Structure formats: C-alpha cells, structure tokens
Amino acid sequence: MSINRHHKETEKQEEFKDLGFGTRASEGGTRLLNQDGTFNIERRGLKDGWTVNIYHSLITMTWTKFGLLVFSFYIIANLIFACLYLIAGTNNLEGAAGISMMDKFLDAFFFSAQTITTVGYGKMNPNSIFANSIAAAESMFGLMGFAFATGLLYGRFSRPVAKILYSHHSIIAPYKDHTGFMFRFANGRRNALIEIECQVVFSLNKNINGKSTRSFHTLPLERDKINFLFSSWTIVHPINEESPLYHLTQDDLIKAEAEVTILVKAFDDSFSQTVYSRSSYKANEMVVGAKFSNIHGREKNMAYVDLHRLDEFERVELQVLAEY
Secondary structure, eight states, X not given: OOHHHHHHHTTTSSOOOOOSSOSBOOSTTOOSBOTTSOBSOOOOOOOSOHHHHHHHXXXXXXXXXXXXXXXXXXXXXXXXXXXXXXXXXXXXXXXXXXXXXXXXXXXXXXXXXXXXXXXXXXXOEEOSHHHHHHHHHHHHHHHHHHHHHHHHHHHHHHSOOOOEEEOSOEEEEEETTEXXXXXXXXXXXXXXXXXXXXXXXXXXXXXXXXXXXXXXXXXXXXXXXXXXXXXXXXXEEEESTTSTTTTOOHHHHHHTTOEEEEEEEEEETTTTEEEEEEEEEEGGGEEESEEEOXXXXXXXXXXXXXXXXXXXXEEOOOTTGGGO
C-alpha cells in the first residue's frame, strides 16, 4: 500500500503534531534527534552573552573534555607565569639553584605551581619587588581560578541528569492479534526514578500538493506511565488499523525518512527534581520481525536484570507479515 493512500485512510486520526522542528521536510535522511538525545540542528546567530555560552558549555561538556580543559588551563597558566619569572630573573627567587636554562625554567615553573595553588613549601621565595609583584598577581589569579573551577564542579555534580539506557534498535514484533512497535530502556544509574512517563512521536515526510512536508503523529502506547523504573521498561505501540504505522513496509518508512522520537520524563528521588531524557530511531534502526530477548533472571533469591543484553533480540516470523 502506498504512503499517500495510507495517509488518506488515517486523515480522521488525531491531527499531526509539531515537536518544535517545524513541518519542513528533513533533507537527505538527516535525523532530527540523535540517539544520545542531542538535537541535530545547529542554531546560528545566537546573541547570548559569551559568558553564558561558555558557562553552559563547561557545565554540559563530557567529564573527559572538562578534565582535559582544566588540566590544560593549569599547565598553560603555569607556563605563562614561569616565563614572567624568567624575565624577572631566577636570581630574584631565593632558593632557585638552576644553572642551565632548562634548570632555571623548571625552577620558575615549579615555583609558579606552588604559588598558584598557595602551597608555598618555603624552599623558594621571591626577594625583589618585581618577583613579589608577579607572585602576588599569580596568587590572586590562582584563588579566583580555583574558586571558578570549584563552582563549575558543584554545578556539574548538582545538575540532575537522567542516564537512560535505550536499546540500539526498535522492533516490530508480534503483539496480541496484530503487531507492535517496541523498544526498551532502563535506568543507567543506581538512583531511584519514580513516576516515569513516556511520549513517543512518529514523523515522516508527506507529499502534500506537490510539496514535501514533515508530519508528526503521537503514538498511543500500551502503557505510557509507570511508578518505578528499577528494572527495564518495554514500550509498546499497538499497530492496528488506527496506527499511522499500519500497512507501512520498512521500504516505505525508509523512503519517507521516518523517525520515531522519544521523550521520557521522571522524578529523580536523589535530587528531588524532574529529569528528562530523549532519543530517537530512524527507519533503518527498526527491525521488522523480531522480539526482544529475556534479560531478567533470579539468582540466590534476588531478581536481576542484565543491562548488557538490553539490545538483544531474536528473529521471529510475523503472522501478519503479509500486511507489511
């Protein structure tokens, strides 16, 4: 069945919704939302203050990048002040015993490291106005720099972020008398998430009056809310006559550049705040004719869920395969 005919049959359904990406069709199969929850859209011309953008970047970047940035800043600052001490002359640093240029540089560098951290071992100390002025400026710079880094660390630790692990693929599996679109996810942290809600939106390109337009459908779910997420949760959208996925083949989905967008909302019991998580599946990430493998078990009177197998599935033959 063609996509246009299918949409004519579903015109009486809920009106298409816009997630905020606009109805203009995506080009070249570009996804709207990446699987890690980041938006695949670049916003240009933002006029926020540079301090706002820098702070947001420092708060949201990965821990690896943040650690490398702080370490690099520390090394560069010490290199700059070491050069200033060399200009002032290491003879103005009492206790500096370096003779060669490299030894003098190392004396200046490690004295800078002691000054910027206000450690001050006492082996070396400035003994001129110029050297004391540089040391005073560096001490103030170090205090402000470490205070800024401490504030960033607190902001990063205190910012509640949900770590939801999604299956890499979504599947179309047998479900009751029809089939169902399914994916599953779990909490990737040891904290408790309560009052979890899930919203799933299906979008695809349509040809309306000769113009390609992006349309959005909210997919009704078997269950869109649970109280606790200690195990995994398999989201199921029944594919019946009222579903926008009804009678669409995987080739149809790929041709229409279909994408399923997921928004998960939960209450983080550790921070007592609401957290959100996003992800998406493109048509080539949907497996038709499969079912998820069992990842639950019991050992020593304790139930467990193996999150390493969250994406495992088995191929099955759909009884209604002819519809696809």
